[in-house]
Amino acid sequence: MKALTYDAHGGTDVLQYKDVASPSPQADDVIVDVAATTVNHLDLIQRAGYFTLDGYALPHIAGMDVVGTVIEVGANVTRVAVGDRVGIDPSMHCAPDGSAYGGENDLYGKLGVIGATLNGGYADQCLAPQTHVYAIPDDISFEHAVVFPTAWMTAHHALFDVGMLEAGETVMIHAAASGVSIAAIQWAKSVGAIVLATAGSEEKCQKALELGADHTCNNRSEDVAKWAREITAG
Numbered sequence: 001m002k003a004l005t006y007d008a009h010g011g012t013d014v015l016q017y018k019d020v021a022s023p024s025p026q027a028d029d030v031i032v033d034v035a036a037t038t039v040n041h042l043d044l045i046q047r048a049g050y051f052t053l054d055g056y057a058l059p060h061i062a063g064m065d066v067v068g069t070v071i072e073v074g075a076n077v078t079r080v081a082v083g084d085r086v087g088i089d090p091s092m093h094c095a096p097d098g099s100a101y102g103g104e105n106d107l108y109g110k111l112g113v114i115g116a117t118l119n120g121g122y123a124d125q126c127l128a129p130q131t132h133v134y135a136i137p138d139d140i141s142f143e144h145a146v147v148f149p150t151a152w153m154t155a156h157h158a159l160f161d162v163g164m165l166e167a168g169e170t171v172m173i174h175a176a177a178s179g180v181s182i183a184a185i186q187w188a189k190s191v192g193a194i195v196l197a198t199a200g201s202e203e204k205c206q207k208a209l210e211l212g213a214d215h216t217c218n219n220r221s222e223d224v225a226k227w228a229r230e231i232t233a234g
């Protein structure tokens, strides 16, 4: 198969589009024909080389966010079938022993992450355990579904699992034009919260308003705490 890979750190010039070995599934694995992937924060900082996860090594195929169509399944796979449209959860926490990534499943030890320490979505095909693929509803395009696995789920976890945000409550979202915060603004508005967004430029504040933020503040030129107290009446 073809993949966009790199064997040295740097800018986009280190990327090489070339032939690599296709993945081969073990009993609990599926092979996904990649339809879309993203340019995630971690994809960029690992390629630049100034931050890498434990277990990352060169050469690397980036792409933490992967969606596509199942084209091959291992002998034990019952959860999905060839032809299904799926998205991949990239964190190999709890990957089954029957997967090629079964030894990468320890949240507090060796934890593999597709696109970060394991081969990712910048390739024709991507391997994942059957436990880590999820059906994509027919009315959601691959290009929309592909934002969910990391940035959108991170924002969801922060707002709702940790923050327990509810309708009518006020939430402040910093770095409002960042990948995670673009998602957070839209999640928060979807449940009827009031969004105070801060960002480092007027252009980014404008973007936050377009995404649905109720109030914005340029955190390089304004006093954020004073602004927030005024809007929320203390």
Ligand SMILES: NC(=O)c1ccc[n+]([C@@H]2O[C@H](COP(=O)([O-])OP(=O)(O)OC[C@H]3O[C@@H](n4cnc5c(N)ncnc54)[C@H](OP(=O)(O)O)[C@@H]3O)[C@@H](O)[C@H]2O)c1
Residues within 6 Å of the ligand: 040, 041, 042, 150, 151, 152, 154, 174, 175, 176, 177, 178, 179, 180, 181, 198, 199, 200, 201, 204
């Ligand atoms: N993307 C993901 O899927 C994901 C998943 C889990 C965790 N995370 C973590 O979440 C954080 C944000 O990720 P992201 O993908 O949303 O990043 P991003 O799109 O690259 O945006 C980062 C934002 O942080 C602000 N920033 C950058 N340098 C800064 C500095 N020195 N001081 C203050 N603000 C600074 C900038 O916004 P302003 O100019 O508006 O300040 C920038 O737009 C990162 O720590 C990342 O590791 C990301």
